[in-house]
Amino acid sequence: MKKYKIAILNTKGGVGKSTASMQLIVPYLYKKSCFPISYFEFDDENEDAISFDKSRLIWIEKVNVTGVDLREQLRDILLLENSICMDVGANKTTVYVMDALIDSGMIHALDLVVIPLMDGELDAVSAINVYHKVKEANPDLKTVFVLNRWNENRELESQFDLFLGDKYGFFDTKGLINYIEEKDRNYIVLADSDAIKYSRGFGITLWELANQVENIDELLKNAIKNGATKEEIKKLSFKKALKKDCEVYSEKILNNAFKKLDDILG
Numbered sequence: 001m002k003k004y005k006i007a008i009l010n011t012k013g014g015v016g017k018s019t020a021s022m023q024l025i026v027p028y029l030y031k032k033s034c035f036p037i038s039y040f041e042f043d044d045e046n047e048d049a050i051s052f053d054k055s056r057l058i059w060i061e062k063v064n065v066t067g068v069d070l071r072e073q074l075r076d077i078l079l080l081e082n083s084i085c086m087d088v089g090a091n092k093t094t095v096y097v098m099d100a101l102i103d104s105g106m107i108h109a110l111d112l113v114v115i116p117l118m119d120g121e122l123d124a125v126s127a128i129n130v131y132h133k134v135k136e137a138n139p140d141l142k143t144v145f146v147l148n149r150w151n152e153n154r155e156l157e158s159q160f161d162l163f164l165g166d167k168y169g170f171f172d173t174k175g176l177i178n179y180i181e182e183k184d185r186n187y188i189v190l191a192d193s194d195a196i197k198y199s200r201g202f203g204i205t206l207w208e209l210a211n212q213v214e215n216i217d218e219l220l221k222n223a224i225k226n227g228a229t230k231e232e233i234k235k236l237s238f239k240k241a242l243k244k245d246c247e248v249y250s251e252k253i254l255n256n257a258f259k260k261l262d263d264i265l266g
Helices: 017-033 047-052 072-077 092-106 120-137 194-201 208-211 216-225 230-263
Strands: 006-008 035-042 056-062 084-088 112-117 142-150 188-189
Touching: 006 017, 017 035, 017 047, 017 084, 017 142, 017 188, 017 194, 017 208, 035 047, 047 056, 047 120, 056 216, 072 092, 072 112, 084 092, 092 120, 092 188, 092 230, 112 208, 112 230, 120 142, 120 230, 188 230, 194 208, 208 230, 216 230
Parallel strands: 006 084, 006 112, 035 056, 035 084, 112 142, 142 188
Antiparallel strands: none
């Protein structure tokens, strides 16, 4: 079975790179292989992966970016024989990693670059710039944009009009997606949900919570029957409701995203 090497990149901070990495790419790769994913976090400032310390889907490794030869590290990482998710921090970190990928030629070892963004103008501009830089280095590289934190009460094209363009022509806004090759106009939508936040509180991914085999109903019933504390009962009740929210999100959002990734990766 093929082992995929996927990098998540955007020079803009706060666009949901860790969300795209852990809540989308990691479950996708794990589902494909049924084997833990090597997860490399390139960030000298933040350690978002720590939030998923109870996840069975990944082996986490922190990669220092400054004061090291990133080219050598990338060779070692991308020549591993298992599936890999590279979560790359923003700003200079993204620039360092992209330059090292290009200078070492290891950009040709990547199967996919995931470019997350939210609905701000800088998010979209940075996303397009990253796209052009990686495609210039490797024209055959597959890419996908991830539109993060979509408000399901809004029309997607209205929230992300700067990226997708003004659907109704009121403002004659040409979406930045038009500045990339037509064959690369791939995007996946991740809806906003408290389930994403709360799954991190349990140290695992939303997908894991949705597919958890633990019988929460039975645990809750026994807790009530045996006179457990209010706090224990409330926590189990909350977890039961959260599991349902995760199941709905997985069915509506993640399954469609997984199918899109299958189509892109072929």
